Amino acid sequence: MGMTLAEVIIARHAGRPVAAGEFVEVSVDFVLANDITAPLAIRAFRELGAERVFDPGRVALVLDHFTPCKDVRSAEQCRVVREFARSQGIPHLFGEGRGGIEHVLLPERGLVLPGEIVVGGDSHTCTYGALGAFATGMGSTDIGYAMATGRAWLRVPGTIRVELSGELPHWVTGKDLVLHLIGKVGTSGANWCAFEFGGNVGALPLDDRFTVANMAVEAGATAGLFPPDDEALGYLRNRASRGFEPVYPDPDADYAEVIEVDLGKLRPLVARPHSPASVVPVEELEGIPVDQVVIGGCTNGRWRDLLLAAEVLLGRKVHPGVRCIVIPGSQELHLRAVREGLAEAFLAAGAVLSTPTCGPCLGGHMGVLAAGERCVSTTNRNFRGRMGHPDSEVYLANPAVAAASAVLGRIASPEEL
């Protein structure tokens, strides 16, 4: 029996063939942590008695969650991380003005590559599966251990193959594909499994694949993997920070399950509070008033997302009852939004345009919700209290739906405009 994409990559890093369900130790190609998870990882690293990271060029520390620092305590955490990076000679330390949200930033800098194993102290590390990397989120102790040794333990995931066909209709995006999948399998339906996408992968723009891979963890998945095609390899041509070898699944791979999705049949979807699996077509929710709209995050803060939002907001005004907060995922994207006129479209519409930060996505800062408030967000989680007060509500949607809702002051499809 052949191996799935996840198995092929893990086998190469374990130095032997592997099968789903096994526990293996693997070498890792890249390790990351952020301002919340790095301080604990550094503590674990020290408890281990380690002195040097396994390879300073293969570690990234991204200050993105509470930055620009929202208070003294978050500033202290960032200081700990900066000092560690300096003392270890880690070049990839990213912060205000020269960084972005980790999962938008690292692919952009060519630091995570096809065929590699990437472990990150952040559950959405699975985002890099869009490039064909086996990338997965772990906790800080795992990351401290990986920084010290260049290794990690894994349970080889079973694989759910998602066979794509058809073309995306206008206003339908990768967000709708992944919401559809999470709605279908549930929030734990892919626990200890990987998603592997195949078939008409080219119908999904690369930016959309990042969105899909990003939310694989919302179904409990260890990873969400796309075979790297010409678009993915072209994206990396001038970005890749080192050599890499793309790998692909064996034709006779053994899948736990196969799900077929006709992209042409997808509609804009929304996940209702308080679960990313509580998915319904946007039409079912039209008319529900909203107080805030967030467009950005590691799920939908990329160029195509900003373009879709701008397409809706250009020449229109944000509804007087709504705060609309737009957050490009990286400094590079923020600059491009300024250069190419998107920034003006957002500001003229009455939106807030923020420097890259996780901010409101996790109820950190830059748009925390009060009791009873309702938000449409392009981020990935709508758990109770995720963006603020436990009695606030978050609806997850694609950037076009979010922008249309900002204009109309209620949950709305862009087709209404």
Add this chain to the structure above:
Amino acid sequence: MIIEGRALVVGDDVDTDAIIPARYLVTTNPAELGRHCLEGLDPGFPGRIRPGDILMAGTNFGCGSSREHAVLALRGAGVACVVAKSFARIFFRNATNLGFPLVECPGLGKVGEGHHLAVDLGKGLVRDLTSGRVFEAIPLPDFILGVLDAGGLIPWAKRREYGA
């Protein structure tokens, strides 16, 4: 090892934002995190936890973010172990890596709040001493047992990497 304690009951899909809301992630101190344990589920929850309590949960406990602070908050609040129908992957890793016991019982039936429990980690049995019912846990794989036995990933690795 047998853990005895009082049952604290929660439902399905208790996520890491419920266990420890992100606004408290400006510290890594277990005692401080413990004072807000499960506050995201119910602001009154931390006041209900007594040291030594056993948390009884449904499916997918600990889903969501990778924050190890969730395990630290439970430990800081004095929760002795968590019994659930299933655990989310990263939470399971984190608890294992920190040597915090989890018991996975897919067939877990209803257990009343405050029932007296005895959890036999070695045999994988959860006894509800109040009702007399017994639930069977999924046995842990050898690799996980080895890490737990060492007291977590760091002591496990120290033993192996550095011969300590």
